[in-house]
Amino acid sequence: xxxxxxxxxxxxxxxxxxxxxxxxxxxxxxxxxxxxxxxxxxxxxxxxxxxxxxxxxxxxxxxxxxxxxxxxxxxxxxxxxxxxxxxxxxxxxxxxxxxxxxxxxxxxxxxxxxxxxxxxxxxxxxxxxxxxxxxxxxxxxxxxxxxxxxxxxxxxxxxxxxxxxxxxxxxxxxxxxxxx
Numbered sequence: 001x002x003x004x005x006x007x008x009x010x011x012x013x014x015x016x017x018x019x020x021x022x023x024x025x026x027x028x029x030x031x032x033x034x035x036x037x038x039x040x041x042x043x044x045x046x047x048x049x050x051x052x053x054x055x056x057x058x059x060x061x062x063x064x065x066x067x068x069x070x071x072x073x074x075x076x077x078x079x080x081x082x083x084x085x086x087x088x089x090x091x092x093x094x095x096x097x098x099x100x101x102x103x104x105x106x107x108x109x110x111x112x113x114x115x116x117x118x119x120x121x122x123x124x125x126x127x128x129x130x131x132x133x134x135x136x137x138x139x140x141x142x143x144x145x146x147x148x149x150x151x152x153x154x155x156x157x158x159x160x161x162x163x164x165x166x167x168x169x170x171x172x173x174x175x176x177x178x179x180x
Contacts, residue, residue: 002059005072009052015045016083043080050079104129105136105162108154112138116146116164124152124164136162 019042054075058068110126116138124138139161140146152164 001065001068002056005052005055005059005068007052008048008072009056012045012048012050012052016042016049019045043084046079046083047076049076051076053079101128102157105134105154105157109167110152110154110162110164112146112148112150112152112164115148116140116150116152118142118145121161122146124154124162126154138162138164140164140166142166 019040051072055068055072058071063071105126105128108126108128110124112122113125113135114123116122116124118140121137121139123135125133125135128134137160138152140152140163142165146152146164146166151167153167154162155165156163
């Protein structure tokens, strides 16, 4: 029986990591108002992981087959409940905010931290609207490459890059005024 729990633990662990890092695939109608949220592949993987973990721990602690099976089922249901009730709603809120956050970069000022060539990408650093320091891959349509420390304006964003342009006159030092 230990082999079954070990297999459930391994398959469930890999599937949960894959689902959380890549995507949550719905089965049988999904998690909408008419769907069954516990039928997502993420939930089923969490159930396998919980059952495998509970079964392994209870088997190794010397609990009998019936006791280990009971602990495995309870652990699987508990992990599904925790995942559906706590973790996934938080992750979904974060995911829905990510695109809006990127669009909010338009209009911000930044500085080139890795040269931005005309035919490739570089990197810029800037402070977002919430005060967080952000580093992002950047491209430009300028006729010349943008060297490190060039002040830039973020004109647009897409899924991979921020599109930057130089700020005319920002690279020149202001004149020094002397007092008489």
